[in-house]
């Protein structure tokens with residue numbers, strides 16, 4: 171997406187506006203498909219970007235979906251995704267959500283605790299004859315050395331089943347009439363830029379699989395979750411999709427007995443396909459600091475405030491500007507509402523800026539804080555551009571409250 175195309179979109183749909191590049195999403199999806207070939211499957215982690223048109227595009231590119239809620243299940247089905255291409259992750263699935271997914275007939279439940287397994291067994295017992303395909307999510311106690319808020323596979327994290335308890339729970343699952351134990355899963359966290367933690371975790375999973383096999387329990391797939399890093403700034407990824415998948419497939423081997431490799435990529439499918447367009451409202455100078463106040467805020471893009479994420483800022487507008495080092499601030503009444511720091515650019519009021527690589531965990535984490543209507547979303551496909559979610563209106567934000575007004 172070049173600058174003039176993005177500028178036209180900002181003019182046509184207004185700002186703030188998320189823009190996604192369909193070609194880039196297709197390319198990332200194809201990289202997973204090509205590298206896995208017949209040896210595995212990729213399930214896009216819907217929480218990264220759950221816009222229906224984005225989901226439809228990804229289904230068309232041949233990926234399945236990894237969901238973490240009933241709401242995401244409904245979205246995938248509404249977008250035309252098939253239930254048999256869906257896996258369900260998450261540490262606290264509500265009984266209603268488990269029932270919803272059982273009714274839909276999804277491919278696999280990634281079960282994260284003994285209590286959850288028990289609940290699923292109860293639900294299948296209530297539905298005579300129904301069997302739930304299950305993978306147990308193991309916590310391998312491996313630190314993926316990413317940001318503490320996005321690492322999930324250490325002993326102190328809430329996710330997964332401790333490796334020491336996994337064998338017993340696998341035996342129990344395999345012996346339960348309503349359960350079909352088909353896989354083992356794990357997910358170490360996000361922004362992983364080296365293969366070592368992943369291969370160490372995979373070794374543990376393969377060991378567990380071998381032990382189960384010796385007891386007559388066959389495990390068809392190993393799901394290594396998602397988490398491949400996409401740098402927020404301008405630097406290139408340190409680990410490319412084919413190398414990452416190659417390292418895992420090498421370890422799995424190719425024999426008749428080899429399990430399928432399942433993956434759950436989120437960020438690496440949509441992050442670099444998206445930009446958040448925002449307009450400079452005004453420039454101000456507080457003592458030594460220069461602030462460019464823009465019309466996007468932390469409610470639209472939460473990552474800088476939540477994880478200190480650094481997104482590159484591109485000035486799309488041409489022309490004269492005040493060349494300084496700018497702090498890019500949103501209008502929300504919080505000191506943490508800063509979108510970027512120390513940006514060296516010539517800026518003028520009315521300029522249009524693009525916050526880059528914001529296609530994952532951007533809109534999907536947005537909120538209505540400060541009673542702000544959330545941005546619109548647009549999809550570019552070659553020369554075509556269409557609105558795929560209109561900007562929210564102020565009225566629709568409180569329409570249901572009016573119906574229940576005191």
Ligand SMILES: *Cc1c(COP(=O)(O)O)cnc(C)c1O
Pocket residue numbers: 215217218236259260357359360361395396397398434435436437438
């Ligand atoms: C969030 C999540 C993913 C996707 O992680 P990315 O870093 O976006 O690739 C995959 N699997 C599970 C279980 C998750 O919670």
